[in-house]
Amino acid sequence: MMESPEKIISGVKAVPHSDLRGGTSRDCGSRRKKDENTKKTKDKPGRYATWNVRTLLQNSKLENLKMEMTNMDLDVLGIAEMRWPDEGDFWSGEYRIIHSGTIENKPGQGGVGVMLKKDLGKRVKGYVHRKGRVILVKLDTHPVNTTIIQVYMPTSQHEDSYVEEIYEEIQILLDQTKVDENVILMGDFNARVGRGEELPYVGQYGLGDRNERGDRLVELCAKNNLVITNTWFKHHERRIYTWKSPGDKYRTQIDYIIVRQRYRNQIKDSRSYASPDIASDHNMVMAKGIIKFKSLNRKTCKKWDMKLLKEDTRKKNYERKTDECEINMGENVHNNWTEIKTAIQKAAQETVKREKPTPRKEWITEEILEMI
Incomplete structure (x- = not known):
């Protein structure tokens, strides 16, 4: 839990929230007490998703991803294999993007991030990332905080010792969260858990047979009372598989959205979607649930002209x-x-008059979107 801006987790500073779009807010009355900043609680349908996009290095890929996020009406999207070289936190249109940079000493590989719709982008309390494979973003929601952890686990080509190292990083982050916090752990785990043998952690509707990496993921779930949501809902196989091999020779399930067992009932459905397209061999996995947060009551800061x-x-x-x-x-x-x-x-x-806000014009046009 990031109790202060100087909290260090595994050698990485937890970064406090900053809205990069605005200027100074000292004249806007934004530094008010918490009870003055919030009003009544709102409940709204929420959509959490994770997607291994394989790369976002091409100029058009980010706009493509934003378009798919809009089409799917997502609130939160965890991203694997961004391959962006540097860490960062910025706004692009109506979305806030927080990303880790690539894997240490391996430029052009890995990289994870979280993309948030405007409502939740404003509620970021802090974040931390590690090794280009794990990123945590903490959100100010009601009645407890929501912690998003996006993961990109090593493939079968890597040694088990390296896989274990990443699991240890995940465990450190889980240990830093309060027991009553709403945790959403998701990403490309490169593990097959199959159908439920260890209830309630794995449901009856997983795909394929479990492998050793799947055993390790189930072990993590059992230790932390976590439930793999997209094994709990009955769907056609095309709504279950998340990755297909080259040439589409076989399909399997290796991407998951995982929540704490006490919050399992917040998830009303969880499945994969093949329709979003970003030239990846992975399908997007999306869980539908409930997001609860208090309405912000902040003044809009207008600059002098x-x-x-x-x-x-x-x-x-x-x-x-x-x-x-x-x-x-x-x-x-x-x-x-x-x-x-x-x-x-x-x-x-x-x-002197107040300056009228001018919406920033997006570089991408409708014609370009049609061509993507």
């Missing part, structure tokens, strides 16, 4: 208004700053 001060008449008028303001300076620095700020704002309100 400073270019108006280039007009000589307006500039002189502003200077005159500031000179007319009475400022009572004392020994208290905070009070002095408040006096100065109030005077500046009063003069600006009488002479």
Whole structure:
């Protein structure tokens, strides 16, 4: 649990939330108490998904992914194999994207991330990532926090010792969460769990036979009271398989969405979808459930239209208004700053207009979307 901005998990700093789209918010009254920031609780249908996209290096891939996220009406999307070289946190249109960078000492390989719809993007409390294979994002939801953990596990070509190393990283993150937190662990686990032999962790509707890596995943679930959701719902095989071999010779299930057993009832359905297309051999896995959070009650910060001060008449008028303001300076620095700020704002309100927000134009056009 990221109790402070300086909390360190496995050598990586948990980064506090920052909305990168806006400017300063000191004049917007955003630093209010928590009970003033929130109103009544809202419940809404939620859609969580995970997808191994194989790569997002091409220029059009991110726009393609955003389009699929919109088409599927997703709230949260965990992404595997992004292959972006650096870690980052930014907004693209209505989505916030937090990503880890590639695997250590292996440029161009791995990389995980989480993409969030606007409502949840504003509720990020912190995040941490490790080794280009695991990323955790904590969300401010109600009545408890929601922790998203996206994973990209090593393939069968890697040694078991390396696989175990990644499982240890996952366990460290799980240990850092409170027992009552809503945890959603998802991703490409490169493991087959098959049909349920260890109820309630694995359901009756998994696909194929379990392998050794599947045993290790079930062991993790049993230790932490986790349920593999997309083995619990009866669907046609085409809604169960998540990966197909080259040439489509065989299909199997290796991508999962996993939740704590106490929150199992929040998931109303969980299945794979072959229709979203990003040139990957993996299908998207999506779980439908309930997201609960409090409505934010934040003021919108509007900037002053400073270019108006280039007009000589307006500039002189502003200077005159500031000179007319009475400022009572004392020994208290905070009070002095408040006096100065109030005077500046009063003069600006009488002479300078607020800047109208201009929506950023997306570089991609409808014609390009049709071609993708």
